[in-house]
Amino acid sequence: MNKKKMKKSIEILRNSVNISCSDGTWNYSPYLHGMANGLIFALSIFEGEEPCYLAVPDNWEIDSGVYSKIENHRKRSGNQK
16 A cells, blocks of 8 residues: 555544544443544554543433433434434
8 A cells, every 4th residue: 555545544544533433422321432542543554553442421312311212202203314
């Protein structure tokens, strides 16, 4: 891979890290938390730095009930995805 492609790939990975580390994503579920930390790890390899992992949150967003309320509303209104 040439330097230009490598630079572009790292940029894409960095953007993916930023998205996966946004509030409501990394702390939504254990799966997405692990995904974010995995992307952080991958980026650290390319950047040659120690990864700064996300700590486990006190509560997962998936357990907050907000998303189940949205799903219940969709079902009642007949707008299921």
